[in-house]
Amino acid sequence: MGMIGDYRRLMRAGIALARHDVILPGAYQTRLPLPARIAGRILRLVGGGAKGRPGQRLARALEKLGPAYIKLGQFLATRPDVFGAEVTEDLGRLKDKLPPFSMKAARAALAEEFGAADAKHLFGDLSDPVAAASLAQVHKMELAGGTRAVKILRPGIERQLTVELSAMKRAARTIEGISAESQRLKPVAFTETIAAAMMRETDLRLEAGGADEMHEISQKSGHFVVP
Numbered sequence: 001m002g003m004i005g006d007y008r009r010l011m012r013a014g015i016a017l018a019r020h021d022v023i024l025p026g027a028y029q030t031r032l033p034l035p036a037r038i039a040g041r042i043l044r045l046v047g048g049g050a051k052g053r054p055g056q057r058l059a060r061a062l063e064k065l066g067p068a069y070i071k072l073g074q075f076l077a078t079r080p081d082v083f084g085a086e087v088t089e090d091l092g093r094l095k096d097k098l099p100p101f102s103m104k105a106a107r108a109a110l111a112e113e114f115g116a117a118d119a120k121h122l123f124g125d126l127s128d129p130v131a132a133a134s135l136a137q138v139h140k141m142e143l144a145g146g147t148r149a150v151k152i153l154r155p156g157i158e159r160q161l162t163v164e165l166s167a168m169k170r171a172a173r174t175i176e177g178i179s180a181e182s183q184r185l186k187p188v189a190f191t192e193t194i195a196a197a198m199m200r201e202t203d204l205r206l207e208a209g210g211a212d213e214m215h216e217i218s219q220k221s222g223h224f225v226v227p
Contacts, residue, residue: 009167013065020061022054055083055090063095067134067157068164068198070094075194082185100132106139106152126150135201146227151204158202165195 017023051057062073076083077091106126110119127140135157139150172191175182200206211226218226 003170005163006167006170009164010171013069013167016061016064017058020057020064022058022061053086053090055087058087059090059094062091066160066164067098067154068161068168070096070134071198071201072168072194075197096133098132098134100129100137101154103128105155106137109152109155123150136204148227151207153202153204158199161198161202165191165198169195 014023052060059073062069073091073094074096077088077094080088083091103126106129107119107123110123110126113119114122123141125141129137129139131138134154136151136153139152141148141150169188169191172187176187214226218224
């Protein structure tokens with residue numbers, strides 16, 4: 001998570017955004033210096049992702065960049081006051097779906113968390129994944145009390161988020177340091193808030209606690225059911 005690694009990851013993100021005509025956009029070619037116009041044209045030609053509205057292009061770029069950027073886009077979608085209604089509407093359709101990881105990896109994650117013997121005993125009837133998103137995937141398991149959901153984090157996702165968020169924070173500090181106009185948007189504070197929220201999502205105990213609370217509320221209300 002050093003400076004060189006951060007800038008390498010930011011360069012990768014910048015190239016992906018340029019390929020999708022998010023930065024160095026064709027619509028602003030006349031306002032860009034010649035080297036930027038040439039670079040933008042080449043990247044758009046190579047990337048082939050410069051179709052659609054700005055928000056659609058941004059969404060496609062973020063999906064290519066992976067889980068941390070998908071989550072970033074979902075947070076940006078909550079700020080139409082900053083990015084405009086059309087862009088945030090397009091970002092709101094970001095696909096938080098990725099191919100599932102293998103059952104071998106899922107069982108290895110459970111063994112690491114619970115110990116091999118307990119994991120085999122507790123999760124012996126674990127199904128194949130029924131849904132997979134950017135941070136975790138869900139399996140079914142049959143118990144005496146009925147079907148239960150088992151959510152397992154993607155292998156290495158916490159490390160991946162940590163390094164990507166480190167790069168995002170560095171970018172925010174750089175922007176705020178060189179642009180007085182950006183300070184009113186508080187990019188550092190915004191990025192810190194996003195980072196904290198993302199890392200909270202990897203603590204599945206919080207999600208389980210919330211589900212238990214909703215279950216208790218549903219039992220008391222009698223109007224809806226939460227397993």
